Amino acid sequence: MEAFANLVAATGIDADGLKAAEAASSAGFAYGLAAIGPGIGIGYLVGKSVEAMARQPEAAGMVRTTMFLGIAFTEALALIGFVVFILIGL
Amino acid sequence: MTMTEPDPITTVLSGPSTEAMVSKDIIRRGLIVAPLLIAVCGFIWGLNGAYSSAYGVAIVLLNFALAAAIVATTARISLGLMMGAVLFGYLVRLGLIFLAVLLVKDAGWISLPALGATIIVTHLGLLVWEMKYVALSLAHPGLKPARP
Numbered sequence: 432m433e434a435f436a437n438l439v440a441a442t443g444i445d446a447d448g449l450k451a452a453e454a455a456s457s458a459g460f461a462y463g464l465a466a467i468g469p470g471i472g473i474g475y476l477v478g479k480s481v482e483a484m485a486r487q488p489e490a491a492g493m494v495r496t497t498m499f500l501g502i503a504f505t506e507a508l509a510l511i512g513f514v515v516f517i518l519i520g521l
Numbered sequence: 522m523t524m525t526e527p528d529p530i531t532t533v534l535s536g537p538s539t540e541a542m543v544s545k546d547i548i549r550r551g552l553i554v555a556p557l558l559i560a561v562c563g564f565i566w567g568l569n570g571a572y573s574s575a576y577g578v579a580i581v582l583l584n585f586a587l588a589a590a591i592v593a594t595t596a597r598i599s600l601g602l603m604m605g606a607v608l609f610g611y612l613v614r615l616g617l618i619f620l621a622v623l624l625v626k627d628a629g630w631i632s633l634p635a636l637g638a639t640i641i642v643t644h645l646g647l648l649v650w651e652m653k654y655v656a657l658s659l660a661h662p663g664l665k666p667a668r669p
Contacts, residue, residue, distance in 0.1 A: 466615060469611070470608070470611060470612075473607065473608060473611050474608055477603075477604045477607045477608065478604060481529045481600045481601070481603065481604050482529070484529075484532065484534065484600060485528065485529045485532045485600055488532065488534070491534050491536070492536065492537070492539050495534070495538075495539045495540055495592070495596070496539045496540065496543060496655055497655075498540075498592075499539070499540035499543055499544075499588070499589065499592060500543065500648065500651070500652055500655060502588065502607065502611075503585070503588065503644070503648050504648055506588075506611065506614075506644075507641070507644050507645050507648070509611075509615060510618075510640055510641060510644055511641055513615070513618065513619070513622075513640075514637035514638075514640055514641055517622055517626070517633055517636070517637055518633060518634060518637055
């Protein structure tokens with residue numbers, strides 16, 4: 432609490448402004464973290480799908496359909512992080 | 522007998538683009554449920570909620586269309602290219618959604634809770650709805666699922 436008071440005094444910003452700035456930066460950080468997980472997931476998902484399609488091109492239609500739905504479901508996690516970001520930090 | 526490893530760089534997919542079909546189905550269903558979503562958001566958040574909900578539905582449907590277009594276009598060139606395009610496409614699409622929201626965040630008609638709720642509900646709802654039909658057609662290829 433003392434550190435917070437010192438920071439307010441040093442920056443000259445009022446406490447509400449500082450809290451808003453910290454909320455915005457925390458939300459941005461959380462959105463970045465929320466985007467990393469789906470990025471890894473999509474990379475793994477597409478990599479395995481490409482491997483499957485290269486081995487069995489006759490099954491490509493089925494693999495592409497499930498891959499596309501998998502990408503969209505994984506992306507939903509990033510969208511949830513984004514919505515939290517716009518509600519808290521934007 | 523020697524086994525040759527498949528090369529994703531030179532493998533090309535021909536035939537109908539299934540993700541384009543799935544995406545068209547999702548967009549068609551999205552347009553069917555859009556008035557209901559807009560009405561619900563309008564009831565909860567007022568006129569601003571209705572406008573924001575319409576904007577959110579448009580963002581989600583365009584996102585699906587763009588994702589399908591990226592996969593369908595690059596799969597005809599190379600599987601390796603498709604993988605790169607999907608990964609960078611994910612980043613680009615997230616950036617575009619961020620930009621679309623950033624452009625309107627200070628507009629008088631925007632309601633951020635309505636926009637956020639619409640994005641999540643529309644995205645997940647349409648996916649679950651589409652998955653029901655895709656799962657049925659994969660499990661029973663001879664059956665044609667009834668239209669909604």
